[in-house]
Amino acid sequence: MPIATTSPKILPPGIYCPTVSFFQPTPEQDLDIETHIKHMEFLAKSGIAGVVVQGSTAEAVTLDRDERKTLITTAKEAFKRCGNNGSIIAGTVGAQSTREAIRLCDDAAEAGADFALVLPPSYYPAAMPADAIQTFFEELADISPIPIIIYSYPGVCSGINLDTDLICRLARHPNIAGVKHTDHDVGRIARETAFAKAHAFGSPFTILGGATDYLLGALAVGGQGAITGMANVAPRVCARAFELAQAGKHEEALEYAGAISVAEWGMGKGAILGTKYMVTWANKYPATAALARKPLALCPESTKEHVRSVGAEIVALERSLEHQGWAGAAIQNTNDSSLKKSNGVLDTLKDAVPSL
Numbered sequence: 001m002p003i004a005t006t007s008p009k010i011l012p013p014g015i016y017c018p019t020v021s022f023f024q025p026t027p028e029q030d031l032d033i034e035t036h037i038k039h040m041e042f043l044a045k046s047g048i049a050g051v052v053v054q055g056s057t058a059e060a061v062t063l064d065r066d067e068r069k070t071l072i073t074t075a076k077e078a079f080k081r082c083g084n085n086g087s088i089i090a091g092t093v094g095a096q097s098t099r100e101a102i103r104l105c106d107d108a109a110e111a112g113a114d115f116a117l118v119l120p121p122s123y124y125p126a127a128m129p130a131d132a133i134q135t136f137f138e139e140l141a142d143i144s145p146i147p148i149i150i151y152s153y154p155g156v157c158s159g160i161n162l163d164t165d166l167i168c169r170l171a172r173h174p175n176i177a178g179v180k181h182t183d184h185d186v187g188r189i190a191r192e193t194a195f196a197k198a199h200a201f202g203s204p205f206t207i208l209g210g211a212t213d214y215l216l217g218a219l220a221v222g223g224q225g226a227i228t229g230m231a232n233v234a235p236r237v238c239a240r241a242f243e244l245a246q247a248g249k250h251e252e253a254l255e256y257a258g259a260i261s262v263a264e265w266g267m268g269k270g271a272i273l274g275t276k277y278m279v280t281w282a283n284k285y286p287a288t289a290a291l292a293r294k295p296l297a298l299c300p301e302s303t304k305e306h307v308r309s310v311g312a313e314i315v316a317l318e319r320s321l322e323h324q325g326w327a328g329a330a331i332q333n334t335n336d337s338s339l340k341k342s343n344g345v346l347d348t349l350k351d352a353v354p355s356l
Helices: 033-046 065-081 098-111 130-143 164-170 186-199 215-220 235-246 250-269 271-282 301-324
Strands: 014-018 050-053 087-091 115-118 148-152 176-181 206-209 225-227
Touching: 014 087, 014 235, 033 065, 033 235, 050 065, 065 087, 065 098, 087 098, 098 115, 098 130, 130 148, 130 164, 148 164, 164 186, 176 186, 186 206, 186 215, 215 225, 215 235, 215 250, 225 235, 235 250, 235 301, 250 271, 250 301, 271 301
Parallel strands: 014 050, 014 225, 050 087, 087 115, 115 148, 148 176, 176 206, 206 225
Antiparallel strands: none
């Protein structure tokens, strides 16, 4: 079967945000579209390269088909309205068959997504050896109307690990545009980059980390950015670290990277509940925005206290960049010259941090 797209589509390097989903505080827990749009506008104005909607961080396994389409469409509209032409990436989290993955890719394309981020089916891990996974991705890529990004995340896939050989075989498919490494394996990123330089995949293939606490390490070995939940809280900080590193300003990049690593490590301890609380607290969203879809529990008070403690520095840094008018490359910077380095970019941060 011929591939669905007639020419390869490049996934630009940069920082992408896997967004959270917001729900109304009602028994039905319908989508809170108002907060969703507000968050999309915040991310778009930060100048990051794009967003992932309906991914793992978005509790996609709890979303129905219509809700997934709504999140894609509103994200696309918000980004355009804010002058950010970054990529809208749709997750296919939860698909356990080729049939269902195709359906979700079709839905995503119809709603306006540019790419699909795809996990391998994993409910029957013993029946999914490397050749079965390769067949799944290639058959999906043959049919999908939008390019595929491989999602390597053993933690949510019954331990299924997509090794370097498999990734490199899949990279040759012209409708597979890249990989997100939420296996957090910098060595794998290095090997894939080396393989690409030595042999070439024959079509564009973008290699991204799945977090930013090792962003500089991933970039140093050839990685091209990250899809990181920390961008929900501090998209400018993440984008600034990326752009400084790309410009060879490693000392300055390291100052931002340090703040990112502390906050991301701390946020991760709270899992999805801690992540949603940090997003809500940092951006002064209504307290109900931190609610996960049932039956997930409420965020414990001890987790909230921890999140505020580890997040104070990066939230202050984000507000500082925002007040200076700095934004990432997807939106032209309005005041880049104001980012002065004295005794370190973190030394003079005195902004108040929001509290709930």
